[in-house]
Amino acid sequence: MGARVPHVRVENLRVLVPSKGGDIAIIDNISFAIGRGEVLALIGESGSGKSTTALAVMGWCRHGSRIGGGQIFVGETEISALSEAELRPIRGRRIAYIAQSAAAAFNPSRTIIDQVVEPALIHGLMSRQQAENKAVSLFRALSLPMAESIGNRYPHQVSGGQLQRLMAAMALITEPELVILDEPTTALDVTTQVEVLKCFKAALAQAGASAIYVSHDLAVVAQMADRIAVLKQGTLREEGPAAQVLENPRDAYTSSLLSAVRPAPVAAKAPCDAAPLLAIRGLVAGYGALRDGVPSVPVLRDISLELQRGGTLGIIGESGSGKSTLARVIAGLLPAAQGQVLLDGTPLPPAVAGRSRAQLRQIQMVFQNADTALNPAHSVAGILGRPLEFYHGLKGDAATCRIAELMELIRLPRDLIHRPVRELSGGQKQRVNLARALAAQPQVLLCDEVTSALDTVVGAAIMRLIDDLRRELGIATVFISHDIHAVSAFCEDVLVLYGGAPVEMASREVFNGASHHPYTRLLLSSLPAMDPAWLGRVQPPVPTCAAAQCADLCRFVQRCPVAVPGLCDRVAPPVHAIPGQRWLCHFAPTSVTERDQA
Amino acid sequence: MSAGAMRNAAAFVTGLPWAGRIGGGLVAFWLIVAVAGPWVAPHAVGAFVDSETFSPMSGRFWLGSDYLGRDVLSRLLSAARYTVFLGLGAALVACTIGTTLALTAALWSGWVDEVIARAMDTMNSIPSKILALVLVAAAGSSLPLLLVICAVTYVPGNFRIARALAMNLVGLDFVTVARARGESRRYIALHEVLPNMIHPLLADMGLRFVFIVLLLSGLSFLGLGVQPPYADLGSLVRENISGLTEGAPAIFAPALAIASLTVGANLLIDATKQEKA
Numbered sequence: 040m041g042a043r044v045p046h047v048r049v050e051n052l053r054v055l056v057p058s059k060g061g062d063i064a065i066i067d068n069i070s071f072a073i074g075r076g077e078v079l080a081l082i083g084e085s086g087s088g089k090s091t092t093a094l095a096v097m098g099w100c101r102h103g104s105r106i107g108g109g110q111i112f113v114g115e116t117e118i119s120a121l122s123e124a125e126l127r128p129i130r131g132r133r134i135a136y137i138a139q140s141a142a143a144a145f146n147p148s149r150t151i152i153d154q155v156v157e158p159a160l161i162h163g164l165m166s167r168q169q170a171e172n173k174a175v176s177l178f179r180a181l182s183l184p185m186a187e188s189i190g191n192r193y194p195h196q197v198s199g200g201q202l203q204r205l206m207a208a209m210a211l212i213t214e215p216e217l218v219i220l221d222e223p224t225t226a227l228d229v230t231t232q233v234e235v236l237k238c239f240k241a242a243l244a245q246a247g248a249s250a251i252y253v254s255h256d257l258a259v260v261a262q263m264a265d266r267i268a269v270l271k272q273g274t275l276r277e278e279g280p281a282a283q284v285l286e287n288p289r290d291a292y293t294s295s296l297l298s299a300v301r302p303a304p305v306a307a308k309a310p311c312d313a314a315p316l317l318a319i320r321g322l323v324a325g326y327g328a329l330r331d332g333v334p335s336v337p338v339l340r341d342i343s344l345e346l347q348r349g350g351t352l353g354i355i356g357e358s359g360s361g362k363s364t365l366a367r368v369i370a371g372l373l374p375a376a377q378g379q380v381l382l383d384g385t386p387l388p389p390a391v392a393g394r395s396r397a398q399l400r401q402i403q404m405v406f407q408n409a410d411t412a413l414n415p416a417h418s419v420a421g422i423l424g425r426p427l428e429f430y431h432g433l434k435g436d437a438a439t440c441r442i443a444e445l446m447e448l449i450r451l452p453r454d455l456i457h458r459p460v461r462e463l464s465g466g467q468k469q470r471v472n473l474a475r476a477l478a479a480q481p482q483v484l485l486c487d488e489v490t491s492a493l494d495t496v497v498g499a500a501i502m503r504l505i506d507d508l509r510r511e512l513g514i515a516t517v518f519i520s521h522d523i524h525a526v527s528a529f530c531e532d533v534l535v536l537y538g539g540a541p542v543e544m545a546s547r548e549v550f551n552g553a554s555h556h557p558y559t560r561l562l563l564s565s566l567p568a569m570d571p572a573w574l575g576r577v578q579p580p581v582p583t584c585a586a587a588q589c590a591d592l593c594r595f596v597q598r599c600p601v602a603v604p605g606l607c608d609r610v611a612p613p614v615h616a617i618p619g620q621r622w623l624c625h626f627a628p629t630s631v632t633e634r635d636q637a
Numbered sequence: 638m639s640a641g642a643m644r645n646a647a648a649f650v651t652g653l654p655w656a657g658r659i660g661g662g663l664v665a666f667w668l669i670v671a672v673a674g675p676w677v678a679p680h681a682v683g684a685f686v687d688s689e690t691f692s693p694m695s696g697r698f699w700l701g702s703d704y705l706g707r708d709v710l711s712r713l714l715s716a717a718r719y720t721v722f723l724g725l726g727a728a729l730v731a732c733t734i735g736t737t738l739a740l741t742a743a744l745w746s747g748w749v750d751e752v753i754a755r756a757m758d759t760m761n762s763i764p765s766k767i768l769a770l771v772l773v774a775a776a777g778s779s780l781p782l783l784l785v786i787c788a789v790t791y792v793p794g795n796f797r798i799a800r801a802l803a804m805n806l807v808g809l810d811f812v813t814v815a816r817a818r819g820e821s822r823r824y825i826a827l828h829e830v831l832p833n834m835i836h837p838l839l840a841d842m843g844l845r846f847v848f849i850v851l852l853l854s855g856l857s858f859l860g861l862g863v864q865p866p867y868a869d870l871g872s873l874v875r876e877n878i879s880g881l882t883e884g885a886p887a888i889f890a891p892a893l894a895i896a897s898l899t900v901g902a903n904l905l906i907d908a909t910k911q912e913k914a
Contacts, residue, residue, distance in 0.1 A: 370817045391819055399819040412810040416832035425828075429818060475814075 045072035046249045047079075047096065047217060048112040054091055054100060054273075055107035062107060066091055069109075069275045071268050073217075078243065078250040080264035080281070082257060082296070084494035085465065088273040089253045093219045096251060097134050098126045113217055131158040135210035139222040141202035145194035152190025155209045164213060177208040180245060181238045200231035204238050211246055218243065218250045224259060228357040228521065229565040236262055236567075236574055255494055257300050258567035261285055262574035269293045285569055299499040300569070304528045304547070305506055314384060315345035316515050317369070317402075317483050322378035324368045325539075332377050338364045339539045342378070346483070346532075349513040351506075353530030355523055355562065361539035362519045363407075366485045369517070370404045382483070400430045403476035407488035409468035413460040419446075419471055420456045426478040441478070449474045449504065466497040473501070477508065484509070487519045498522075502529055523566060527551055535559045538594030546619040556622045557602075558595045584608050593624070601626065657908020663901025667894075671721035674714035682715045683707065683866025691877075691885035701886040703877050707866075709887045712873060713894060719869035720850055720898070723780065727787035728846040734788065735795030736838060740826040742796075743803035754800070757793040765790040765852060766859070773861045783862060787849045798841050802834040836909070843903045850895055870895050 054066035066088045073079045081089040094100065096111055098118045111118040113134060118126070130136075135158070138144040145154055155177075156170035165173065171190070178186035181204040194202060203223055210218055223239065224232045240263060243250050252263050260267060260281070267284040269277040269292065277290040288294045322342040327335030338361045346352050354362045367373040369380055374389035381387065382401055388394050406412035413422055423442045427433040433441055446453055449470040460468060469489060476484055486505060490498030506529055509516050520526050526533055533550045535543040535558065543556040555563065561580055567573060580600035584607055593612045596602050603625070612623050653661065680686050687702035694701050700709035738757070742750040769786045776782055806812065807830060815825050854871020856862035863869050868876065873891035880888045 372813060372817055391816060394819065396819055399817070404814070404817055406810045406814060408810060412814055414811040414829055414833070426818060429820070479818075 046075040046077070046114060047073040047251075048110070049092075049096065050110045050112075052092065052095060052109035052111065053107045054088070054095055054104050056104045064107065064273060065104065066095065066273045069268075069270070069273075071266075071275070071278050073249050073251070073266070076244075076247050076249055077265040078252055078263055080252045080254060080260040080267045081270060082254055082260055082267060083270035084255065084496060086272070087270040089255075089270050090221055091273075092270065093221060093251045093253045094136075096217070097130055097136065097219065099130075128162065131215075132162045132164070132213045133215055134217045134219065135213065135215040137203075137206050137210045137218065137220045137223050140226055141206040141223075142194065142199065142226075144206055145202060147194050150191055150193055151197070151205055155190060155205060155212060158209060159212045162213060170212065173212055174208060177211055177242070178205075180242055181205075181208055182234070183208075198231070200227050200235050203227065203235050207239060207242060211242060211248075214246060215248055218246075218248050219253070220250060221253045222255070223252075225254070225256070229523075229567075230357060230561060232259070232567070233565045233574075233577055234579060239263070240574060256567070257285070257296060257495070258569055261569050261571050262567055269296070281571060285571075295496060297569075299495040301524055301528075304551075313348065315381075316348040316350075316383060317346040317517075318379075318381040318384075319344050319369070320379045320381065322365075322368060322375050322380070324364060324373055324375045324378075326373075329376055334376050337376075337539065339368065342541050344532075344534060344541075344544065346515050346517065348482070349509065349515055350532070351509065351516045351518065351530040353518045353520065353526030353533045354536060355520060355526050355533065356536035357521070357562075359538075360536040362536050363487050364539075365536070366404060366487050366517065366519055369483075369485060370402055371399070396430060400479045401481055402483045402485065403479050403481035404485040404487065405473050405476045405489050408492050409465065409472040410492070412472050413468055413475075415459070415461045418457050418459050419463070422460060422471060422475055423478050426475060430479050445474045445478055448477065448508065465493055466501070469493060469497075469501055470504070473505065477512075477514075480512075482515060484514050484516045485519070486516060488521070489518075490522065490525065491520070498525075505529075523562060535562070540594045540623060541621075542595060542623050544621040549619040554620075554627075556595075556624050557599050561598070561600075653908045656904050660901045660904025660906075660908060663897050664905055667717060667721055667898045667901070670714060670717045672718075674717050678708075678711035678714040680708040680711040682711055684711075691880040691883050691887055694886050700890045703873075703885075703887040704879060709873075709890055712868060713870070713890055716868050716870045716873050716891065717894065719780075719863050719867065720853065720871065720895070723784055723787065723853060723863075723869065724846050724849045727784050727849050728791070728842050730784065730788035731791035731845055731849075732795045732799075732838060732842045735792045736799040736831075736834075738792070739796050739799030739803050740830060742800055743807050743830070744822040744826050753796075757796045760789070761793040766855065769856050769861050770859070778861060778864055780863075783853065783856070786856070787852055790852060791845045791848060795838075795841060795845060799834065799838060802837055803830055806830045806833050836906075839906045839909070840903075843899070843906045846902060847899045850899070870898075 049072070050070050052066055052069045053064050055062040056065050069092055071079060081092055083089045091101065091104070095106055096113070096118065098111070098121060100106060106119055109119065116129065145151070152171060152174060155174045156167065159165050159170040159173065160167065174190060175186050178189060183189055183201060183204055189197065189201070197205065220239070224235050227235060236259065252260065254260050264281045266279065267281050268275060269284065269290060271292050276292050277284060277288065284293060285297070288297060320343050322339055323333060323337065324339045325334030325337035342365060344352065354365060356362045364373060368375050371387065371389065371391040371394055379386045382398065387398055391399065420442055423445055424438050427438045427441055442456060443453055446456060451467060451470055455463065455467065460471060463471065473489070489505070490501055493501060502525055505516065508514065518526055518530055527547060527550055531547055533545050533547065534541055535556065537558045543559050564577060580598065582598050582602070583600060584596050584602035584604045591611045593599070593602070593607055596607045599607065602608070606625055610625070612625050615622055615624070615627060650658065650661065685706045686708050687698060687706040690702060690704050690706050692698060692702045698708050698710065700713065703709050703712065738753050742753045765786070768790065772782060772786055812825060812829050815829050850871050853862055853869050854875050857869060857872035858875050863872060870891045874888060874895070877885065877887040
């Protein structure tokens with residue numbers, strides 16, 4: 040077989056779903072080819088058929104759908120002509136699959152090693168001992184800590200990024216010729232994503248396997264892919280070498296995807312010196328029993344911030360940094376242990392139960408996941424009608440009228456009003472979720488990761504909508520997000536949380552500059568750039584201080600590349616402030632930059 | 638019933654899959670029998686009308702005669718009333734009480750949950766037949782008492798299932814949203830949680846109904862249940878058990894009646910579930 044013959048060929052693939060009026064093609068006439076050892080990225084919004092296409096290459100279709108035409112070749116084998124029984128020796132051996140959520144893909148009641156060696160044992164490729172040795176060498180190749188013993192743990196005992204790499208080990212143990220990766224880093228934090236991407240890239244290159252990489256994140260794809268195929272609604276819009284698709288997209292849809300990744304900054308509102316609308320002073324909160332005013336599992340430590348009327352504050356940080364907890368404390372869902380939340384100068388009672396209906400109305404929260412935040416048993420009208428009745432006493436025609444206005448505000452067609460929410464798309468649900476909060480006519484809107492469950496294009500549209508509404512209605516907005524691009528484009532102030540401590544607070548102008556807290560620098564440097572060479576350039580920071588975690592010290596000391604032993608692991612960091620910036624570190628941000636460069 | 642409601646009912650029926658329509662038909666048939674049965678019965682329920690026992694189906698006795706020479710059709714028509722109303726009634730009461738307690742436990746949690754759950758465990762540990770024996774001995778057998786016994790017996794089981802369902806739902810975001818809005822627990826229980834557990838609960842009720850039919854026939858066998866000459870469907874099966882060797886319709890007719898009623902109820906419940914899902 041010559042090098043020029045593609046390793047994987049998909050020709051005129053069609054995947055059909057039966058419906059009342061005949062079959063509907065959810066994948067229509069898709070063709071592509073992957074050379075041996077190449078990585079093809081499939082990108083598109085959810086529902087574009089990218090996962091369906093990738094799974095069809097394994098000869099697998101979701102329940103109810105079937106391959107209705109076209110041919111799929113992997114090497115010499117025609118996958119599309121094989122029966123279920125003939126596919127079994129191929130799946131997991133010649134073609135391996137890495138799923139989006141490793142947490143859901145591992146069986147929580149079995150040890151990791153048992154599950155990692157399973158494909159090799161099922162296919163009878165090697166003995167248990169050989170398989171375990173092979174697994175350990177894969178763990179090393181994937182830079183997993185304690186490669187010999189990590190397999191003896193259970194899935195809940197390792198971190199998300201580690202679990203994702205362990206799943207890659209499971210896929211690679213049979214030395215497959217084709218690996219299918221289905222959004223393998225979407226559920227990870229940016230700092231973790233960098234490590235996982237590096238490991239994947241090295242492991243694939245070492246194994247010499249071809250790969251199909253399914254993702255909606257163009258910047259990630261830029262690091263991984265040799266070729267990119269853009270899908271929309273089950274059709275192929277564009278396919279070509281990665282550099283060409285990213286730099287010179289031929290298709291208008293690809294261009295719109297590219298522009299949605301980096302939202303243009305919106306104009307800031309004129310600063311006003313009026314008293315802050317929302318102020319937080321010395322907030323400490325967490326879970327568990329209180330001892331000396333400190334909860335047994337502290338999540339937030341000494342948070343203070345102010346938000347002007349109509350202002351925007353972005354809160355960024357990794358999962359576990361306490362950013363959602365902060366929103367819950369403001370909303371009264373989790374009473375603070377110490378400190379105050381002041382609305383218009385009046386301290387709010389810590390818990391929902393103590394707040395008056397008028398106080399509750401002023402602060403509304405939009406939850407991250409509209410799929411679970413909207414009651415599936417209710418209709419759109421029911422969901423929007425309740426806050427109208429509850430806070431404003433609107434019923435009957437007045438409520439119907441207001442619901443129609445809200446639908447217009449969030450740009451949804453009126454005929455959706457009486458639909459049950461489970462029939463709406465992800466973007467429509469998130470709009471209804473937002474409209475429910477707006478129905479209360481709040482002064483403060485807390486947006487908790489409102490775009491993270493959405494596609495780039497839909498997410499960008501939601502962000503623009505929130506920003507427009509904020510301007511029109513003068514609502515102060517708190518954006519909680521891990522999307523630093525979006526936050527720095529939409530928010531006037533940015534708060535960076537790490538381990539529940541406010542490590543940096545900056546105005547947008549300063550934040551978009553160069554001087555930052557070491558953790559913020561790590562976050563910013565972990566953001567994948569569109570440049571395919573980025574992954575090779577980025578260096579994970581080397582911690583300089585192996586201090587034990589201690590409540591009073593800098594939370595970041597164990598990962599900090601500039602920490603000074605004897606200082607950072609002994610003395611709590613002081614708060615520094617210059618106009619437009621406040622940070623929690625022993626060093627001034629500029630000196631951090633200098634150290635880094637030295 | 639208004640024209641709109643009629644149209645809704647018609648739309649509901651036409652929207653059901655065929656299995657659901659069959660189920661609905663069977664349930665409707667037994668409801669009609671339960672209401673009208675005694676009036677259309679050709680013979681009195683306790684009358685000895687045949688000189689032979691376990692006689693086969695004939696023009697005179699459509700379903701033959703039983704072990705004492707009574708008309709099986711007449712007895713079946715009157716028994717349906719007890720089974721349908723006692724069975725469905727007790728299932729409905731048991732599920733209403735069980736689910737109410739479950740929602741209370743799930744939303745108030747803490748010590749309220751603890752107290753209710755332990756009380757239910759205690760009730761679960763009382764054997765239903767012994768409980769029935771004591772209550773009947775104390776108050777004498779009557780239909781309301783039977784209803785209470787059957788209902789009380791199946792409250793803890795329904796509570797367990799409803800509490801598990803409610804606990805899962807209470808952790809979801811839409812309940813948190815309602816809490817953040819300042820809604821009362823009562824509103825959350827009735828409007829946010831209950832609508833999402835109604836289908837599994839209906840399936841549970843179908844199951845409890847079958848259990849109650851069995852419990853009733855057991856009680857009647859011990860002389861604690863429906864008092865002779867009246868009988869419920871389960872008792873008809875039991876009293877004619879010796880006809881099994883002869884293949885008498887006296888035993889198959891009530892058995893088929895129970896089967897068609899329970900299968901019909903479950904088909905209908907499953908169909909409404911599919912339609913909504």
